[in-house]
Amino acid sequence: MGVLNVTPDSFSDGGRCLSVDAALKRAQKMWAEGAAILDIGAESTRPGAPEVTLKEELRRLLPVLEAVAAEVPLPISVDTSKAAVMRAAWSLGAGLMNDVTALRGDPLALRTVVDLDIPVCLMHMRGTPRNMQRDTAYTDVVAEVRDFLSERIACCLAAGIPRQRLLIDPGFGFAKNLAANRRVLRHLDAFAGLGFPMLVGLSRKRMIGEWSGVEEASARVAGSVAAALWAVEHGASVVRVHDVAETVQALRVWHRMRQGEEEIHPD
Ligand SMILES: Nc1nc2[nH]c(SCCc3ccc(S(N)(=O)=O)cc3)nc2c(=O)[nH]1
Secondary structure (H helix, E strand, O other): OEEEEOOOOOOOOOOHHHOHHHHHHHHHHHHHOOOOOEEEEOOOOOOOOOOOOHHHHHHHHHHHHHHHHHHOOOOEEEEOOOHHHHHHHHHOOOOEEEEOOOOOOOOOHHHHHHHHOOOEEEEOOOOOOOOHHHOOOOOOHHHHHHHHHHHHHHHHHHOOOOHHHEEEEOOOOOOOOHHHHHHHHHOHHHHHOOOOOEEEOOOOOHHHHHHHOOOOHHHOHHHHHHHHHHHHHOOEEEEOEOOHHHHHHHHHHHHHHHOOHHHOOOO
16 A cells, blocks of 8 residues: 655655645556555644644545546545545545544544445544544553454444455554554554454554664665565555555565465466
8 A cells, every 4th residue: 555645744755745746646656666555645644743624635635536546547545534535535436445543533434434335444543643642551552452443343343334344453653652563563463363454554654763773754665664574474464655666576575485385386
């Protein structure tokens, strides 16, 4: 899943993608590099990010979504928590709702996802991007994330969302400090065990920077690729990344090594 930020303050690419043209060029580049899905977000959800009004989020998102949907033959995920943005995005061809609040942010979000019959990724977070980093103390973060995801899954299934429309995500960097992120990463299998495809977003995040010693987010490529390989090794079906070419190349090699002898076609 290639990241396409259309926010002025996106944490890792300095918001270069604001113009439709620049966003479209980046979308086409990620497609050429082997991305399977594009994730477009118009409201930054990094720690401390300011809220964006519905009007502003639509103003940023829709022109880019329309252009990308017309020019790039990939499914498009939209990173939003607002029901009205989900509906507008769906009408322009979005194929997945990526809601970091797991449909809790907008009271109409759950109903909207049911009505639109659109796949949704349910991610763990406490609080909001504005205040989530004040609340990073857990007795057992793995148990809390698993219980949260189980509860959100039950809520969605009870509302009539078919199982095959759900993805889960432990939410790296959302209301989690370094120790919590590391524990979640070491227990990814526990979440994969819930029986739903798991999406993981580690790319260029602070824990990659802390572990690699690389200050500048856009320079954390090799560390992000290493984390993506670990995540896929431990059950992730989708990795949300900024550096598509490098991650695709690493995964192609990794898959070849991982396949048993019998799976490789005889030369
Ligand atoms: N499903 C899903 N969607 C996502 N959207 C984002 S945006 C990144 C927000 C951010 C930036 C930086 C840090 S930090 N302080 O750890 O470096 C945390 C969160 N991420 C994810 C993710 O993971 N899953």
